Amino acid sequence: MRTSGPKPKSFRLEESGEEYMIGSEAGAWLKMVRGSLYKRYPGLWRRMASIEERKIICGMGIGLSTTSITLLKACEVEDMAGGDDEQYKGPAAETTPAAKETRERRSAKLNREASWSAHGPAAQAAAAQAHLSSHMDAVPSLTVPAKQRTGPKRLRTYPHFYDDNKLPVLQKAGEQAEVLVPIRLDLEIENHKLRDTFLWNKNESMITPEQFAELLCDDMELPSPLFVQPIANAIRGQVEQHPGDLVAMDEEDRRVPIKLNIHVGNISLVDQFEWDLSCPHNSPEEFARQLCSDLGLGGEFVSTIAYSIRGQISWNARTMYAFGDPPLPTLKSVLRTPIQDTEHWCPRLEVLTEAEMEKKIRDQDRNTRRMRRLAQGW
Structure with a gap:
């Protein structure tokens, strides 16, 4: 896969934890912006950073221009840059009961939004x-x-x-x-x-x-x-x-x-x-x-x-x-x-x-x- 610009910095939120990259920076590096990265690769692991995690990331001098930060696994981004991206084109990997409950709450929230917007x-x-x-x-x-x-x-x-x-x-x-x-x-x-x-x-x-x-x-x-x-x-x-x-x-x-x-x-x-x-x-x-x-x-x-x-x-x-x-x-x-x-x-x-x-x-x-x-x- 062709990339553009410098490679995004990877970082750890814990000393022995997983290495992450910021989703917007990884998408720009892979020439996929405005959420097209997640649409093309729904199986890509991702989650939103908490407020405390955002403070840690900004303390590293990363993600200073964004108000919300999506975390991606650095190893998966590097796999995609190397051409091994087929495994991420399938359904999302969030199949745990907690993830299903989150999706159900999100769906109910969108339904309420639609009814509210209908006036x-x-x-x-x-x-x-x-x-x-x-x-x-x-x-x-x-x-x-x-x-x-x-x-x-x-x-x-x-x-x-x-x-x-x-x-x-x-x-x-x-x-x-x-x-x-x-x-x-x-x-x-x-x-x-x-x-x-x-x-x-x-x-x-x-x-x-x-x-x-x-x-x-x-x-x-x-x-x-x-x-x-x-x-x-x-x-x-x-x-x-x-x-x-x-x-x-x-x-x-x-x-x-x-x-x-x-x-x-x-x-x-x-x-x-x-x-x-x-x-x-x-x-x-x-x-x-x-x-x-x-x-x-x-x-x-x-x-x-x-x-x-x-x-x-x-x-x-x-x-x-x-x-x-x-x-x-x-x-x-x-x-x-x-x-x-x-x-x-x-x-x-x-x-x-x-x-x-x-x-x-x-x-x-x-x-x-x-x-x-x-x-x-x-």
């Missing part, structure tokens, strides 16, 4: 409540787009593009009002996790959710057959559940508190401020750009802050309309008094340690499971 009529009310309340929680760390891997260059086929013949259609679409809806994706299918937040124009007519999902899968290097339909269903479901503008624009001083709790990479941003719903000139996107410019934050924070603000605006508008919440006290000065309260109304940046990041990821997974149970009516 059936019985679950829409609970899903709407879970989605709207999620804006009050911390915005999770987003999935990082896939980096360019070694090996043959992958041809990207984009499902949608514009040309000169569509200029009248573009002009007509540009005349429509822009209604931005905060969209949050939190999917886990066959060991692939996708977390993302963005704004979707409710009046979008030039691209469908399915076409957008294909582009997203292409950027993230996710399997399109598994993720396109759940992503499209999630977008349509959240657009339908969006409450719209429920606060009358002729009201004066309709302020609501907005709280930011955002994590991008190892940086955490916590902030709170008051937002006037009655002012038509307030733009979450402009505010996010200015805040990131003042704090020296990257572009990832801009879209995430705008998503969080718009989500909380929708939440506050809906609760005010439903419960008639009274407005905040009228401002008498531009300075907040007493002065001791100012420290609670200013942005705070924190660089998280690896242990703190792992704890936040566990909390995010726990919150995701809770939201899915609410959506399924469990």
